[in-house]
Amino acid sequence: MPGRGLVLDPFPGSGPHGGDERPVRRGRIVDPESCGRVLGRIADAALGPDRSDSVIVLSHPVLAGAEHRSAARALLAGLGTTRVVVLSSARAAAAYAGPRETGPLLVVDMGAELTEVTLLVNGLVADARQAESGLDDLDRLDPAKLPAVLVRTVLDMITSMWRHDRHGAIRGALRKGPVLAGGGALRPDVTDRIARCLGTRVRLADDPSTTVVRGAGQILSSVLRHRTASSERSGRPW
Template sequence: MTTLAKRRPAPPRHRSWPWCRLCSGIALDLGSTRTRAWTSGRRTILDVPTVTFPASPGEDATCPIQRGTIVDTPGTARMLDRLLAPRLPRHGRPLLILTTPVLGGVAYRAEARTAVEVLRPRTVLTVPTARAVAVAAKADLARPLLVVDLGAHLTEVTLLVDGAVTDARRTALGTSDLDDRTAPTRITDAVVAMVTGMLDQDHTPHTLHALRRGTLLAGGGALRADLTGPLGEGLRAPVRPVRAPHTAAVRGAAQLLRAAHAHPSSTQASDAPRHRPLHGAL
């Protein structure tokens, strides 16, 4: 007599990314004037002014991030909730990759993580903006690389060696400060001075090799010929604006997000959200 084998129950069907509750993700770049985000499954980048939504009628919208510092954490959270919560799967716990100013320090990361909790992330990974830019540019990180981020309110110069931040400088000066009375050379001179300081204090050949290789330019300022031309002349070295430099950081974070989903063992879901750096910063 033949015994029929007991049928095994069919395994639960895995919903495709991004609608799987455990596979949704957000790449986020919080700038002083623009916030840019990419959510899994979307083809376009959300690019909006960094302004708060009033908590109650009669209040004015304000700028919650100034010169690379989060000055209004609850306002930042309200902005993110309004912009991104409707774009996430219902009851989802997204993996969130957040770009951070290289010299933002622990204080910036703490305030940013508090703000993004409104999105109920299961894991928050932080990545230095310069590293995200290099990823977006598909740069060879096995060689030293200089990255200059010409933002609206902040300009950063970062040296990456083997993909890690080894030196960084910044100035609270950006393209929004340029007007009829302020020449673009004020920014280019500041960048040249920062790179010169890095060269003087680097007892290895890394900074010099990175400079000769060509400086990678990102941020909205990289779209301005009146900045990129004089900067190359001042550095006496080639400068290479990345494609769509104003969105390079969020695009790099999105690539890292896709890589994290492709290797989910490193970011398995848990009941409590986790927070850790994706790559070390100063």
């Protein structure tokens, strides 16, 4: 929360990635009951008991299936909030990179358990690729090999998208420079190699590991401002 930082650690005493008890794996809810308890604790700490006017933004992996999005919606509905805004993590990252961003944009999200490359055109997902591997998997490698493996995964996905791009959107996005997010974007040995292999600059947020959640927060702020303005015009409470 602005000014407060991390409101609640849902996995106190666990390792940096939550250990075996983590109820979300590879961007999917694998333990709904445990996930519901975690969300309840977060809602109690951040929203309090009265949630009648609250709004939650849910970001999900770009290629998350409908069943996974539905499972998340069902859990959030149980919190008693008024509205849930659902969007992909790539759109959230793009919002943080620049809310006025138009035209093609390439978002590369290198997370703990997933690596995603998404092509957005005017804010809409035009193409996407996903690898079910991330930094947690690569941590088992020789540290000297990690940058090369992660960069090769990213480049293979971009190359595949380039081959299927009939309108030059990928080329236009690369000219502007891809937005890099996730923990992998904190590693200069990874980001420098991506820039060098693509022959273009790359764009990093202040804290790439929180780009998605910060972008989701910006979208939430926009939704709340719109609701306030609509309420003032109508003279009705939310």
